Amino acid sequence: RDGIIIPRCRLVRIFRQQSLEGFVGRKVADWVCLAKHESSYNTRAINRNKNGSSDYGIFQINSKYWCYDGRTPGASNGCRIHCRKFLDDNITDDIKCAKLIARQARGLTPWVAWRKHCRGKNLRPFVRGC
Ligand SMILES: *[C@@H]1O[C@H](CO)[C@@H](O)[C@H](O)[C@H]1NC(C)=O
Ligand SMILES: *[C@@H]1O[C@H](CO)[C@@H](O)[C@H](O)[C@H]1NC(C)=O
Numbered sequence: 001r002d003g004i005i006i007p008r009c010r011l012v013r014i015f016r017q018q019s020l021e022g023f024v025g026r027k028v029a030d031w032v033c034l035a036k037h038e039s040s041y042n043t044r045a046i047n048r049n050k051n052g053s054s055d056y057g058i059f060q061i062n063s064k065y066w067c068y069d070g071r072t073p074g075a076s077n078g079c080r081i082h083c084r085k086f087l088d089d090n091i092t093d094d095i096k097c098a099k100l101i102a103r104q105a106r107g108l109t110p111w112v113a114w115r116k117h118c119r120g121k122n123l124r125p126f127v128r129g130c
Pocket of ligand 1: 049050051052053062064
């Protein structure tokens with residue numbers, strides 16, 4: 001199916017089920033904030049970078065290092081997946097890859113939007129009422 005905007009509380013439930021909670025010391029609220037500021041919860045989000053790579057899906061996963069899109073020079077496809085898979089409404093594979101990225105970095109610092117908008121902020125509003 002095509003991508004969709006995933007409602008915030010549904011995202012919270014998915015992240016809790018897929019045990020993103022506590023992962024590399026980050027809470028579900030961090031992941032929800034990250035998704036909000038990377039993609040506005042839109043699984044179809046795709047953005048071309050100046051350096052020729054592109055970012056895909058709700059977590060804006062980069063084609064230089066993590067997925068294959070057939071048009072990024074020197075890409076390494078760390079998650080062993082086609083980038084297009086990050087654009088559908090099943091975010092299980094996105095989460096799996098995001099966990100790998102976070103594990104390698106020991107945190108969410110690879111995501112510019114998280115550093116800028118989420119790190120050290122009050123993130124309770126992202127899980128409130130869910
Ligand atoms: C290309 O740009 C994106 C977005 O600015 C960045 O995430 C990525 O690390 C860059 N890749 C390289 C190889 O510089
Ligand atoms: C979502 O994708 C995963 C594999 O990435 C699969 O195991 C699961 O059944 C899919 N869920 C739905 C609802 O299609």
